[in-house]
Amino acid sequence: MKDLIIYSIACYSLTFGFIESPNELIVSLREIIKDDFSEKLIKCYHCSGFWIGLLLSPYLIYQFDTSFIWCFVYALYGAGMCYLLHILEDYIYFLRHGED
Numbered sequence: 001m002k003d004l005i006i007y008s009i010a011c012y013s014l015t016f017g018f019i020e021s022p023n024e025l026i027v028s029l030r031e032i033i034k035d036d037f038s039e040k041l042i043k044c045y046h047c048s049g050f051w052i053g054l055l056l057s058p059y060l061i062y063q064f065d066t067s068f069i070w071c072f073v074y075a076l077y078g079a080g081m082c083y084l085l086h087i088l089e090d091y092i093y094f095l096r097h098g099e100d
Helices: 002-020 024-036 045-064 068-097
Strands: none
Touching (some): 002 068
């Protein structure tokens, strides 16, 4: 369970950093992805969460001693978890600050 929590936090943190970071290197990477693939990949927490989760899935494969087939299951979990945390974060923000 501890490893799943670590994976969840790392997945959300990296996804948030990738989408929101003002760093020049990350911005240029987002521009390359936007031009070559799709703008949705750099704006959607669900889409970015999937790819970040896919990159982080070897951590869970090693911890849980599972096969590489589970990479996609872990990536889907990461995508859903990133999206739900993003929605929860927005909900808490709007509860606190109201609709301005």
